[in-house]
Amino acid sequence: MQKEILIRYERCMGCHSCEVACSVAHSPSKTLVGAMLSDKPPLKQIYVEQIDNLKAPIACRHCEEAPCVELCTTHALHHTPDGLVTNSDRQDKCLGCWMCIMACPFGVIRQDGDKRRAVKCDRECLDESGIPACVKACPTKALVFSTVADFQAGKRREQVAVLEDCTSHSQD
Amino acid sequence: MKNQEPLDSSVKEMLAVAKTSNVSTVWDRYQSQLPQCGFGETGICCRNCLQGPCRINPFGDGPDVGICGAGADTIVARNLIRGIAGGAASHSGHAKHLAHVLKKVSKGEAPAYSVKETAKLTAVATRLGIPTENRTTLEVAGDVVQAALDEFSERETPNAWAVTTVTAGRVAMMKELKVAPYGIDSIIAEIMHRTTLGVDADPVNLLLGGIKGAIADFAGCHLGTDLADILFGIPTPTVSEANMGVIKEKAVNIALHGHNPVLSDMIVATAREPEIVAEAKAAGAEQGIQLMGICCTGSEVLMRHGVPTVATAVSQELPILTGAIDAMIVDYQCVYPSLANVAECFGTPLITTMDIAKIPGATHIEFDEEHASEKAREIIRLAITAFKRRRNKPVHIPSKTSKVVAGFSTEAIVAALAKLNADDPLQPLVDNIVNGNIQGVVLFAGCSNIKVGHDQNFVAIAKELIARNVLVLATGCGAGAFARNGLLDPQATLDYAGDGLKAVLTAIGEANGLNGPLPPILHMGSCVDNSRPVDIAVALANKLKVDIPQLPVVASAPEYKTEKALSIGTWSVSLGLPTHLGLVPPVIGSKLVTRVLTQDIKELTGGYFIVEPDPILAAEKIFNVLQERRQKLNISTRRW
Numbered sequence: 001m002q003k004e005i006l007i008r009y010e011r012c013m014g015c016h017s018c019e020v021a022c023s024v025a026h027s028p029s030k031t032l033v034g035a036m037l038s039d040k041p042p043l044k045q046i047y048v049e050q051i052d053n054l055k056a057p058i059a060c061r062h063c064e065e066a067p068c069v070e071l072c073t074t075h076a077l078h079h080t081p082d083g084l085v086t087n088s089d090r091q092d093k094c095l096g097c098w099m100c101i102m103a104c105p106f107g108v109i110r111q112d113g114d115k116r117r118a119v120k121c122d123r124e125c126l127d128e129s130g131i132p133a134c135v136k137a138c139p140t141k142a143l144v145f146s147t148v149a150d151f152q153a154g155k156r157r158e159q160v161a162v163l164e165d166c167t168s169h170s171q172d
Numbered sequence: 173m174k175n176q177e178p179l180d181s182s183v184k185e186m187l188a189v190a191k192t193s194n195v196s197t198v199w200d201r202y203q204s205q206l207p208q209c210g211f212g213e214t215g216i217c218c219r220n221c222l223q224g225p226c227r228i229n230p231f232g233d234g235p236d237v238g239i240c241g242a243g244a245d246t247i248v249a250r251n252l253i254r255g256i257a258g259g260a261a262s263h264s265g266h267a268k269h270l271a272h273v274l275k276k277v278s279k280g281e282a283p284a285y286s287v288k289e290t291a292k293l294t295a296v297a298t299r300l301g302i303p304t305e306n307r308t309t310l311e312v313a314g315d316v317v318q319a320a321l322d323e324f325s326e327r328e329t330p331n332a333w334a335v336t337t338v339t340a341g342r343v344a345m346m347k348e349l350k351v352a353p354y355g356i357d358s359i360i361a362e363i364m365h366r367t368t369l370g371v372d373a374d375p376v377n378l379l380l381g382g383i384k385g386a387i388a389d390f391a392g393c394h395l396g397t398d399l400a401d402i403l404f405g406i407p408t409p410t411v412s413e414a415n416m417g418v419i420k421e422k423a424v425n426i427a428l429h430g431h432n433p434v435l436s437d438m439i440v441a442t443a444r445e446p447e448i449v450a451e452a453k454a455a456g457a458e459q460g461i462q463l464m465g466i467c468c469t470g471s472e473v474l475m476r477h478g479v480p481t482v483a484t485a486v487s488q489e490l491p492i493l494t495g496a497i498d499a500m501i502v503d504y505q506c507v508y509p510s511l512a513n514v515a516e517c518f519g520t521p522l523i524t525t526m527d528i529a530k531i532p533g534a535t536h537i538e539f540d541e542e543h544a545s546e547k548a549r550e551i552i553r554l555a556i557t558a559f560k561r562r563r564n565k566p567v568h569i570p571s572k573t574s575k576v577v578a579g580f581s582t583e584a585i586v587a588a589l590a591k592l593n594a595d596d597p598l599q600p601l602v603d604n605i606v607n608g609n610i611q612g613v614v615l616f617a618g619c620s621n622i623k624v625g626h627d628q629n630f631v632a633i634a635k636e637l638i639a640r641n642v643l644v645l646a647t648g649c650g651a652g653a654f655a656r657n658g659l660l661d662p663q664a665t666l667d668y669a670g671d672g673l674k675a676v677l678t679a680i681g682e683a684n685g686l687n688g689p690l691p692p693i694l695h696m697g698s699c700v701d702n703s704r705p706v707d708i709a710v711a712l713a714n715k716l717k718v719d720i721p722q723l724p725v726v727a728s729a730p731e732y733k734t735e736k737a738l739s740i741g742t743w744s745v746s747l748g749l750p751t752h753l754g755l756v757p758p759v760i761g762s763k764l765v766t767r768v769l770t771q772d773i774k775e776l777t778g779g780y781f782i783v784e785p786d787p788i789l790a791a792e793k794i795f796n797v798l799q800e801r802r803q804k805l806n807i808s809t810r811r812w
Contacts, residue, residue, distance in 0.1 A: 016227060016234075020210035023231050032210055032230075036760050041231035137207045 001147040002083050005059060005132055011142035012048070014055035019044040021137030025125035045121040046134045047108065057143060059134065060085060060108045060121035068100035068109060068120075077118070088122040178487075178626035180656050182416045182570035186490040189568050195517050197489050198508065202622040214761030215248040221369035230761055245375035248762035250367040252738065253382030257363035259739030260385050262505055263700055264324065264356045264392030266432050270399035271320040273434050273541050277403070278314035284438060284544035287313050288405045292583075296398050299336050313402070320395055326358040333391035333398075337703065339710055341719030342747060346387065349776060351380055351746070353388035360385065375764055383777075386742035393740070394703035400472070401581070404437045407475035407697065409588070409684075410579040414655035417573035418480040419496050423459035424452045424559040426552065427482065427491055428473055429466035429511075430503035431698060435525055435539050436469045439501060440477045442548035455556045456563050466491065467506050468648055468698035474655075475579050475697050484627075484652035485733075486620035489514045496567040499555035503539075504529040506619070506734065521558050523551055574658040578651070578695035582707040585694065591683035598715050600679075605724065608808045609672030611641045612798030615705045616650035616693075617744075618729030618737045621755060627653040629730035629754045629787045634659060636791035638692045640812070641670035642798065645708075648699030649731070655695065665689040702740055706747060721748030721778025724801040726794050730754030730787065745769075745779035750797045752782045752790055 020032070027035035027042035035042055046059040062085045069077045069085055076093035077100055079085060087094055096116020101109045109120040125133040135145040144151065178184055190197045211217040216228040218238050226238030228247060237243045242250075276282035287293055287309050293316060297304050302315045323331055330352035335343045346352035353359045363385050366372040372381065401407075419425050426443065428436040442448060443461045452461045464482045465473045473479035482491050485506045491497050492514045500515060501523045512533030515522040524530050525539040525547075535554070539547050580588075589597040604610045614637055620626060630653040634644050638659075646654050654660050659668075665677050669692045677689040696704045713720050727744045729737055731754055744751045759765045774780040782797070784790040792812050799809045 015209060016211070016229075017207065017209055019234070020230065021207065023233060024210070032213060033756050033760060036214060036230055041233060044231070044233050137210075139207070139209070 001149060003145050003147055004062070004151075005135060006144050006146060006148070006151045007057060008142050008144065009054070009056045011140040012055045012057060013140055013142075014048055014050055015139065016048050017137040017139060018046050018057050018134035018143060019048060021133040022046045022125060025133035043110070043112065043119055045108070045110075045119065057134065058106055058108055061106060062121070067103035067105065071099040071103045073097065073099065084123055085120070086122045087118060087120070088124060091117060094118055176625045177628075179628050179631055180415070180487075180572075180626065182572045182656075183487050183490060183626055185570045186416065186487075186493050186568075189493045190490075193493065193517065195493065195514055196510070197514070198486055198510070198622050201510070211761075213756075213758055215251050215758035215765075216244050216761030218242060218247045218250070220250065220367060228761060240369060242373060245762040245764045246373045246378070248759050248765045249375040249378035249382070250372075252757075252759055252765065253363050253378055253385060254367050255735045255738040256382045256385045256389065256742055257360045258735035259737070260356060260389035260392060261360050262734075262736050263389050263396060263739070264360075266505070266700055267320070267392045267396035267399060268324060269432055269434060270396055270403065271317055274313055274317045274399055274403055275321070276541055278310050278317055280310075282541040282544065284441075285403055285541065287402055289402050292398065292401045292406055296402065300332055316402075320399060323391060323395060324355060324357045326355040328354070330354055331356065331388060331391040333395045334387050337394050337707070337710065338747065339713050339719050341713075345746075345777060349380060349383070351384040351387055353384050353391060356388045356392050359388040375762065376768065379765065379768055382742060383746050386739045386746055389736075389739035390703065390706070390743040390747070393700050394706075396700045397697070397703050400433050400700075404433050404472075405476055406583045407579040407581040408584050409577060410475070410478040412474055412478040412576045412578060413480040413573045414482070414576045414652075414660070415572045415574055416482050416491055416494060416570045418462065418464055418482060419491065419494055419569045420459045420462045421496055421567050421569060422457060423462035424455070424457045424498045424552075424555050425462045425464065425496050426555050427464050427466055427497050427500045428469045428479070429488060429500055430507055431468045431472075431505045431700065432503050433469075433472040433476070434541065435501070435503045436465070436473050437476065438544045438548045439463070439551065440473050440479060442545060443552055448549065448552055451553070452556050452559070455560050457556070457559050461552070464491070466500075467652070468700065469503065471578075471648065471651055471695070471698035471701075474576070475581070475695070478579075480573075481576070481652055481655050484620045484649035484656070486622055486626050486649075492518050492520050494567055494569045495562065495565065496569055498558040498562065499523055499551065501525065501551055502529070502531075502534075505736070507531070519558070519562060521554055523554065525551075574656060575661040575663070576655045576695075577660055577662060577691045578655070580645075580694040580696050582696075582704045585708065588680050588684050588690070592680065598711060601712070602716065604672070604676045606807050608810065609641060609676050610643045611672075611795070611810070612724030612726065612802065613643045613645065613705075613709075614794060614798075615702070615725070615727045616644060616646040616654075616730070617648055617699065617702050617727060617740060618650060618732035619699070619734050620649045620653065621731045621733040623755060624731045627657055627731075629790070630654060631657050631659065632787035633728060633730055633791045633794070634693060635668055636788060637795065638668050638673060639670050640795055641672040642795065643673065643676075644693045645696050645705050646693050647696050647702050647705070650729075651693075651695040651697075653731075654693045659693050660691045660695055662686070662689050662691050665692040668692055699736060699740070702744075709747075709749075718805075719748060719778070722801065722805060723748075724798045724805070726750045726752065726797050728752035728754070728790070728794060730790065741781070745773060745781060746777050748778035750780055750782055750794075752784060752794055754785055754787070754790060756783055756785065757781075
C-alpha cells in the first residue's frame with residue numbers, strides 16, 4: 001500500500017522546519033549551507049499556514065481524481081505509476097496557464113519564481129530510507145509518512161489508550 | 173557517518189558501557205535533537221521581543237523582515253554579538269571571582285590562599301604603573317586587585333588589561349575603529365542594550381559593537397590568567413598522564429570539573445595532605461586518593477600540579493560510567509546538567525559548589541574562600557564515604573593512558589628558549605621561523621562539539637601541520653584532545669613532526685635537560701588562558717618591529733561550541749589573527765555578515781574567519797595563510 005504524507009494537525013508548532021527542509025532537498029547541493037550560498041534559491045513545496053491558534057503544514061495530497069491533472073491541457077501534470085501527481089519530468093510541457101493553480105483545492109501549486117511554470121510537491125526529496133525531507137525535519141512528528149491503514153490503526157490504538165487510562169483511574 | 177565517531181578508543185569503550193547500562197549520553201541526546209532547526213542554525217530567528225519569535229525565510233521564499241522590520245543582516249548580527257556578550261560575561265565572571273579571592277588575601281581574610289608568585293605580581297603591577305618598590309607583597313596585591321576590579325564598571329580610560337597587553341599597533345587599531353572597551357561589564361550591558369528591540373539595526377555597527385565586546389573579553393581572559401598565576405603559581409613543564417586509564421579501582425577517585433582554580437587548587441592541596449590520604453586508606457582505599465581533571469579545570473590542575481586529565485567537555489559524562497568515580501566536583505561553565513542523571517545511575521556523588529551554578533539532583537556544598545580548607549576536606553570526606561559504598565562493586569575502567577608533558581605558560585616557554593640564548597630568548601624562535609625550520613605558529617583553541625567526531629578535527633589538522641613543521645600551541649579542550657590522543661608526549665615529536673620542527677623541539681628539549689624533544693604541541697592552559705599565546709605573539713611582533721597581522725600565526729577552533737568561543741574567536745580576529753572555524757557559525761543567514769567576518773574585516777583588523785569543516789582542507793588553508801604571511805615578510809615559502 002502507498003505511503004502518504006499525513007498530518008497530525010494538533011502537533012504543529014509552526015516552526016517552518018518542514019519548509020526549510022523541503023527547499024534544501026530541492027537544491028542542487030542538498031545541504032543547508034550549500035542552498036544558502038547558491039545563486040538560485042530553491043523553492044519550498046510545502047506551506048505552513050496559521051489561522052488564529054491553529055497552525056498547519058499544507059502540501060499536495062496527490063489526489064486520485066486530481067483536478068490539476070484533469071485540467072492540464074498539455075498533460076504536463078500527470079499521475080506516475082506509483083500514483084503520485086507530478087510535472088517534474090515534463091516541465092518543458094508546462095504552458096504556465098495556471099489552470100492547475102486555479103483548480104487545486106489546497107492551494108499548493110505555485111509559480112516557479114518569475115517563470116511561467118508550475119511547481120508542486122514532487123516527492124523527489126526522499127532520503128536513503130525513503131522518508132520525505134519535510135517528514136524527517138518535523139521536530140514534533142506532526143508530519144508522518146505512513147500508509148493510510150497504519151495511520152488509522154495508530155489513531156484507534158490512541159483511543160484505546162485513552163480508554164485504558166480512564167478505566168485504570170476509575171479503579172484507583 | 174564515519175567522521176561522527178569519536179577518535180579515542182576509551183571514549184568508544186565507555187559509550188558501549190553507556191549502551192549496555194541504558195544511560196543516555198550527549199551522543200544520544202544529540203541524535204534525539206536531530207534535525208536541528210535551520211533558522212537557528214543560520215541565525216535568522218529573533219526572540220528579542222515578544223511580538224516574535226520572528227524568522228526570515230532563508231531562501232527569499234517567505235518573509236524577509238521580522239515584525240519590527242529587522243532584516244536577516246540585523247537579526248544575525250544582533251544574535252552573534254549577544255553570544256559574544258555571553259562569552260565575555262563568562263570569562264570576566266571567572267576573572268572577577270579570582271579578583272575577589274586576591275582581595276580577601278590582601279586583607280588577610282582567606283587564610284588558605286596566598287600570593288604564590290610575587291614575581292608575576294610585580295610584573296603585572298609594573299605593567300599597570302603601580303609602584304612596587306619598598307612595599308609589601310600584600311600592599312601591591314591590594315593595589316593590583318583594585319585595578320582589576322576597576323576593569324569591570326564604566327571607566328574614563330580604556331581597559332588597562334586590553335591596552336597594556338598588546339602592541340601599539342593594536343591599540344591604534346582599537347582607537348581608530350572606536351572599539352577600545354571602557355569597562356567589561358559596561359560593554360556587556362551595552363551589547364544587551366543595543367540589541368534589544370528598536371536600538372541598533374545597522375549590521376556593521378552591531379558587529380563593531382561585538383568587536384568591542386570581544387576585546388573586553390580578551391581583557392577579562394588576560395586578567396583571569398594573571399590573577400590565577402599570582403594566586404596559584406605560574407605553570408612550569410610537568411609530566412603527567414591523560415585518559416581514563418588513570419582511574420584506580422582501589423583508590424578514592426575524585427574528578428574535578430569546570431573552570432576556576434579557586435576551588436580545584438584547594439581540593440588538590442587538601443587531597444595531598446597525609447592525614448586525609450590516611451583517612452582514605454583507612455576506609456579501604458589502598459591506592460589512596462586519585463585526583464583527575466575534566467575540561468578546563470583539568471587543564472588548570474594539570475598545568476600547575478600535574479594532575480592527570482581524563483576527559484574534555486563532550487566526554488565529561490564518561491568517567492562516571494566506569495563506576496569508579498567517588499565524587500565529581502564541579503564549579504561552573506561547560507558542566508552538563510545531565511551529569512546528575514548519569515551520577516545517580518552509578519551512585520556517584522555530583523557536588524556543585526558555586527552559588528550561581530546549581531544542578532537539580534546534585535549535592536550542593538557552597539564553597540567559600542574564608543573556609544576553603546575546611547570545605548575541601550568536607551568534600552573529600554564525602555568522596556571517601558562514597559568509596560566505602562562502592563568498594564568491591566564491579567567497575568569498568570578502560571586501560572588506555574597517554575604520557576603528557578604540559579605546563580607551557582608563556583614564562584615557561586621563554587625560560588626554555590633562554591637555555592638556547594639567555595640574552596635574547598626569542599631570537600632562536602625568530603631564527604627558526606626565518607630559516608623555515610618552523611613554518612609558522614598555530615594555536616588550537618576552543619571546545620569540543622558533539623557535531624564533530626570527538627577529537628577528530630583537532631588531531632587530523634594538527635598532525636597535518638606538525639608534519640609540515642608548524643609549531644602548534646593548544647589550550648582548553650583542544651589541549652585535552654591532544655593529551656588523550658598521545659600528542660602531548662615527546663615521542664609524538666619523533667613520530668609525527670617534520671624534520672625542521674623535530675630539530676628545534678629536540679634542541680630546546682636537550683638544552684633543558686630533557687634528553688629528548690619537547691612534545692610537538694605545547695599545552696598552554698585552559699580556555700581562559702588564550703591570552704598566553706597572545707603574549708608570545710605580542711613579544712614576537714614587538715621584537716621584529718611589526719604588528720600581529722604580519723606574523724605567520726593562525727588560530728583554529730575546529731570543534732568550538734560555547735559563547736566563550738565566539739568571543740575568543742572574535743578577539744583573535746580583532747588582534748589580527750586569521751582564525752579557522754571547524755563548524756559553520758550561525759551567521760550564514762546573512763550574506764552581509766558572512767562577508768564581513770570572512771573578508772571585509774581583514775581590511776580593518778588584519779584578521780578574518782576561515783570556515784572549513786573538512787579537517788584536511790582546513791589544514792591546507794591554514795598552512796597557505798602562514799605561507800602568505802611569510803611571503804609578505806620576505807622569508808622563504810614552501811608549498812603544501
